[in-house]
Amino acid sequence: MCGRPRIGILAVQGAVAEHERALRAAGADPILVRDEAGLVGLDGLVIPGGETTTLRRVAGDSGLIDALREARRRGLPILGTCAGLIALADDIIDGDATLVGGLDISVRRNGYGRQLASFETSLEIDGIGAGPMEAIFIRAPIIERVGVEVRVHATYQGHAVAVSDGFCMGLSFHPELTPDPRFHQWLVGCAQAYAKASAAQNKEGFGVRA
Amino acid sequence: MGVADQSGSNGRTGTLRVKTGLAQMLKGGVIMDVVNAEQARIAEDAGACAVMALERIPADIRAHGGVARMSDPDLINAIKDAVSIPVMAKCRIGHFVEAQILQSLEIDYIDESEVLTPADEAHHVDKHAFEIPFVCGATDLGEALRRINEGAAMIRTKGEAGTGNVVEAVRHMRAIRGGIARLRAARGDELYAEAKELRAPYELVVMVAETGELPVVNFSAGGIATPADAALMMQLGADGVFVGSGIYKSEDPPARARAIVEAVTHYNDPAVLARVSAGLKDAMPGIDIGSLSQGELLQGRGW
Numbered sequence: 001m002c003g004r005p006r007i008g009i010l011a012v013q014g015a016v017a018e019h020e021r022a023l024r025a026a027g028a029d030p031i032l033v034r035d036e037a038g039l040v041g042l043d044g045l046v047i048p049g050g051e052t053t054t055l056r057r058v059a060g061d062s063g064l065i066d067a068l069r070e071a072r073r074r075g076l077p078i079l080g081t082c083a084g085l086i087a088l089a090d091d092i093i094d095g096d097a098t099l100v101g102g103l104d105i106s107v108r109r110n111g112y113g114r115q116l117a118s119f120e121t122s123l124e125i126d127g128i129g130a131g132p133m134e135a136i137f138i139r140a141p142i143i144e145r146v147g148v149e150v151r152v153h154a155t156y157q158g159h160a161v162a163v164s165d166g167f168c169m170g171l172s173f174h175p176e177l178t179p180d181p182r183f184h185q186w187l188v189g190c191a192q193a194y195a196k197a198s199a200a201q202n203k204e205g206f207g208v209r210a
Numbered sequence: 211m212g213v214a215d216q217s218g219s220n221g222r223t224g225t226l227r228v229k230t231g232l233a234q235m236l237k238g239g240v241i242m243d244v245v246n247a248e249q250a251r252i253a254e255d256a257g258a259c260a261v262m263a264l265e266r267i268p269a270d271i272r273a274h275g276g277v278a279r280m281s282d283p284d285l286i287n288a289i290k291d292a293v294s295i296p297v298m299a300k301c302r303i304g305h306f307v308e309a310q311i312l313q314s315l316e317i318d319y320i321d322e323s324e325v326l327t328p329a330d331e332a333h334h335v336d337k338h339a340f341e342i343p344f345v346c347g348a349t350d351l352g353e354a355l356r357r358i359n360e361g362a363a364m365i366r367t368k369g370e371a372g373t374g375n376v377v378e379a380v381r382h383m384r385a386i387r388g389g390i391a392r393l394r395a396a397r398g399d400e401l402y403a404e405a406k407e408l409r410a411p412y413e414l415v416v417m418v419a420e421t422g423e424l425p426v427v428n429f430s431a432g433g434i435a436t437p438a439d440a441a442l443m444m445q446l447g448a449d450g451v452f453v454g455s456g457i458y459k460s461e462d463p464p465a466r467a468r469a470i471v472e473a474v475t476h477y478n479d480p481a482v483l484a485r486v487s488a489g490l491k492d493a494m495p496g497i498d499i500g501s502l503s504q505g506e507l508l509q510g511r512g513w
Contacts, residue, residue: 015235
């Protein structure tokens with residue numbers, strides 16, 4: 001493989017340093033993204049947990065949301081956790097407009113309740129390594145509907161909590177808060193495949209990675 | 211679905227990771243003091259990552275005098291209903307019954323705050339006894355570690371609330387960072403004496419010496435009035451900022467609130483800071499700390 005993939009972390013607000021640490025351990029070079037220019041030349045992206053209203057305000061005003069939509073359309077590998085899952089959802093149930101979109105699910109913000117209902121548990125994970133995984137849910141969004149193209153990797157009390165569509169993964173919990181590296185390793189794997197495909201296409205004259 | 215369902219398995223609530231986790235999600239954000247539902251909505255629209263519900267902002271507490279207490283539950287509930295972002299509220303230092311009431315209101319974080327009049331001059335609230343997480347103020351590393359030992363899941367430097375003067379916030383952030391740097395440089399066998407000096411538990415002192423950081427998120431508070439103030443605290447190592455009187459004592463609160471939010475995201479980009487600082491109308495007038503008597507300083511409350 002051609003070195004460590006460059007994986008951006010959307011650094012508008014939220015748990016950025018935790019993803020930075022996890023990505024570095026998983027073999028990537030993390031890059032903090034605060035504007036459109038920061039998205040250029042990335043092999044993958046993390047949209048971290050935080051408040052979606054803050055993301056909507058700061059990133060929406062600057063045109064960063066439009067650039068993120070374009071990156072998702074291009075097929076850039078993306079891991080969205082908690083607020084990042086909400087950002088990726090095509091449908092936000094409480095009436096807010098779609099943020100980035102590109103993942104055919106319906107979510108409800110704070111669907112598990114307020115902070116007193118935040119919890120940790122152990123999940124069986126399908127298709128991302130073997131064995132159970134510790135999962136921390138903080139004022140987490142609940143996935144109410146999953147589209148036919150979307151694969152479910154884990155559920156909790158009847159609701160999907162880890163879903164993917166190709167190189168796009170959304171989680172209602174926080175793998176960056178536990179030592180289990182599997183989801184970050186998954187993203188690094190996708191980023192390497194994406195970088196390889198982009199390099200091949202660039203040779204043929206397509207500027208996919210730009 | 212081909213996936214083992216976890217139905218029936220119970221999640222564990224109120225764990226340390228769940229408490230500190232919410233603070234981690236607030237990082238890089240601005241927590242704004244609000245006194246009613248309308249201000250809360252303005253704060254949310256401006257991009258605040260949480261609001262602090264209270265009856266009077268610190269500048270007015272200062273002017274009003276008398277005993278400052280926990281806010282009316284009706285007010286806290288009205289603010290809770292008005293926004294979707296986390297809501298915090300303050301209890302008096304050591305007033306564990308106010309904390310019990312706030313927990314029963316199902317707010318998201320309790321601030322055991324020196325801005326209110328202390329209820330106990332020897333003991334802080336035993337924060338381990340609560341499922342709801344606490345944030346506490348600190349002026350130096352020892353105070354921060356004592357609060358963490360009592361169960362605080364988040365720290366904020368105290369600054370001097372309600373003054374619009376950032377000088378004390380800077381002093382306290384530098385004291386904490388300096389204290390951490392000192393522990394980093396100490397030999398292992400010196401950490402016993404350091405712990406004694408800091409009046410902090412040895413285990414926490416060792417943890418800080420090894421990691422070079424506090425074990426919980428550390429925001430800055432007390433006197434932040436401009437986007438530049440907020441960015442200054444971020445560059446000094448704050449994980450985020452609390453802004454109280456600085457917003458609603460200024461001439462154009464919504465514009466100032468938005469500008470401070472952007473300044474915290476782009477704290478290392480002077481061009482953005484220049485843009486968001488322009489045309490904001492007047493900041494809050496502010497108070498020279500030297501003009502306050504020792505008894506008027508809030509930062510000396512708590513130990």
